[in-house]
Amino acid sequence: MIKEGQVVRIGIGDMGIVHPPHLIRTSGLGSCVGIVLYDDIKKLAGMAHIMLPEASLAKKQGLKRAKYADTAIEDLITALRGAGASSYRLKAKLAGGAQMFQFTSNSDMMRIGPRNVEAVKKNLQSLHIPILAADVGGKSGRTIEFNPETANLHIKKVNQGESVI
């Protein structure tokens, strides 16, 4: 089905866009969230691997924008529109935001997964981008791969096999 498609890999705190026959993937999401925005008519998709809820949390200037939910979503939209997508057609799928460890102390940091998910949802809502599917929370890491042709998001977890949303 996929002819000579390549898998574009998105690193931690990074983003990228892709069109068929290529796929886009990010590995080892824990508390981080993988955000996919796509235009299913133009068959364009963008993915970001965010680590933190908002850019205002940055204690220094000039850090990667794709690391934060708010600036990553902004930049994904800009990149997708630049490639020909229509912003009114954009839809979202999400995965990640797990709470990998349970500690009583330093709860702010330990709750970073759920906080990332909340931030992504809030930002998408304010931009009127519908979330068509999400696999978030829990205690497991995830590796995800999106196919812009089918708009399927494949999710792999350790010891739980693969699912498609």
Place this chain on the structure above:
Amino acid sequence: MSFMSNSKKFIEEFGPIQLDVLKEIGNIGSGHAATSLSKLLQKKIEMNVPGVEVVDFDQVMDLAGGADKEVVSIFQRMEGEAPGSMFFLMPPFQAHHFVELMTNASEGFDNDAGMAVSALQELGNILSGAYLTALCDFTELDLQSTVPSISQDMVGAILSMGLVELSQVSDAAIVIKTSLTDRDGGEGGFLEGHFFLFPDPPSYQKIFSSLGVNEGD
């Protein structure tokens, strides 16, 4: 002093002296951990020369085998005057092996997960206890570790937890990595595990000043 300039990237302010100090911390800490592990298992445990590298976040995962790789991890927060995160990572079969050696059980830990988790927590306590004691003696800082948290999952999902604090000030990490091995091989093959220490950003300055090293040296 150079650390006053907020626009500069955090990690890039460190010179060779600072990196040597961090290397020495890895050296002393895991040296002590290796000694206590030798006593516990009654086996000779060796420590490799610690590596201190300034790398981007993806390379942190690569140093541990790649973001996708499945590992068993013992994670503890270091609390006190220089907080940070501490991880001991090993491949799942090594974790089984550790548990067998510690409990004298021949079955893997699928059969008795509770026992395995306790054994691994104990391992974490021993290793980080030794590591922290050495670190406290060396720096004269007051440090304690939390109860170990055990997880079997992907490297990326686990180590990214140690980067949360750092990611607010930097796109790069200093990895203080040391490995323990049991080189006599023996019947069960050799043991192998890796320490990763990620001090929280403000802790670097505390560690350096406790040792009389100033930023910009």
